[in-house]
Amino acid sequence: MIGPEEGGSSSHRPVMLAESMEWLDVRPGQWYVDANLGGGGHTREILARGGSVVAIDRDKGAVLAAREHLLPLYPDRLRIIHGNNRNVASLVRQEGQHVSGILFDLGWSTIQGEDPERGLSFTEEGPLDMRLDTEQKETAEDLLESLSESELERVLSEGDEPLAAPIARALVQARREGRLPRTTTALAAFVSGVYYRKGFRRSRRHPATRVFMALRIRVNREYENLEESLSGARELLSATGGRLIVLSFHSGEDRIVKRCFRLWVGEGEAAFLFRRSLVPGDEEVSLNPRARSARMRGVVFGTSR
Numbered sequence: 001m002i003g004p005e006e007g008g009s010s011s012h013r014p015v016m017l018a019e020s021m022e023w024l025d026v027r028p029g030q031w032y033v034d035a036n037l038g039g040g041g042h043t044r045e046i047l048a049r050g051g052s053v054v055a056i057d058r059d060k061g062a063v064l065a066a067r068e069h070l071l072p073l074y075p076d077r078l079r080i081i082h083g084n085n086r087n088v089a090s091l092v093r094q095e096g097q098h099v100s101g102i103l104f105d106l107g108w109s110t111i112q113g114e115d116p117e118r119g120l121s122f123t124e125e126g127p128l129d130m131r132l133d134t135e136q137k138e139t140a141e142d143l144l145e146s147l148s149e150s151e152l153e154r155v156l157s158e159g160d161e162p163l164a165a166p167i168a169r170a171l172v173q174a175r176r177e178g179r180l181p182r183t184t185t186a187l188a189a190f191v192s193g194v195y196y197r198k199g200f201r202r203s204r205r206h207p208a209t210r211v212f213m214a215l216r217i218r219v220n221r222e223y224e225n226l227e228e229s230l231s232g233a234r235e236l237l238s239a240t241g242g243r244l245i246v247l248s249f250h251s252g253e254d255r256i257v258k259r260c261f262r263l264w265v266g267e268g269e270a271a272f273l274f275r276r277s278l279v280p281g282d283e284e285v286s287l288n289p290r291a292r293s294a295r296m297r298g299v300v301f302g303t304s305r
Helices: 015-024 041-050 060-069 085-095 140-146 149-158 164-176 184-197 209-219 223-240 251-264 280-286 289-293
Strands: 031-036 052-057 078-082 101-107 243-247 271-272 295-301
Touching: 015 041, 015 052, 015 101, 015 243, 015 295, 031 041, 031 251, 041 052, 041 243, 052 060, 052 085, 078 085, 078 140, 085 101, 101 223, 140 149, 140 164, 149 164, 149 209, 164 289, 164 295, 184 295, 223 243, 223 295, 243 251, 251 271, 251 295, 280 289
Parallel strands: 031 052, 031 101, 052 078, 101 243
Antiparallel strands: 243 295, 271 295
16 A cells, blocks of 8 residues: 555556656646545655645545555645545535646556455456445446346447457356356456357457456446546636646547547637647556556646646
8 A cells, every 4th residue: 555655555656657747737836636546656746746636536445545644744735535536526626726737547556456355357366346446336246147148248348358249148158057257367267268269369468358347447337437527627627727637548448538638629628738649658668567558648728728
């Protein structure tokens, strides 16, 4: 979790940190929103540069860790909120701060991924949970138990899974026969079996990668949350001016961000900070392989243009 000396996890590397700070244009005395607190890396860097932060996360563990280790270091410049960033506008207004920029890092943190009880990774055995907010009820196992074959196929397709139909069919058949996988490693092995039977033998990516991502997106309603989150950020920044930076890690997320940004620019509400999405450099990817799928987009509203 967040360490007391540095206010961040040694195992958690925030992706594209330097680029985020550059394009967010962090300045001393200004308030910023870190809409995905996670391991605290982006928040810590904004604070180190003299900025102040309203940090939001739906993960209670991340919030408690930041309150324990970060808040005592910056009691006057840090506000930490346990909440869903789909409510970013109302949450920030409750704090009464004028914000100069908002950052969304849509990836889950290394801390969450390394906890087998979360079920976000198949590198270790754990329950099929996948909730980012452990106070919500529905888990990935619940989805596998309840979704019809067509619903399950749609969920997997939205995660860009090329074998969505045969995997959905196999899972529903396994459910009928009482052999539905109920752990992360069991599901990974199950999906690998479908790939093997379909003639796929070798790949740089584990066959279960997109299945896990698709289930996590559906469990946490990530696409719906993203649309509402971006709308809330627009509501805040269009009134006062400021920058909006979004780091996405999946083509579905990036499509939503790109569509919203193009709409706002077309309507004259915002301007692109950079025309094409930015990606991590080779050195960062070599040090942090999870950064390889990151895409950064940014716009600026109002008087900050």
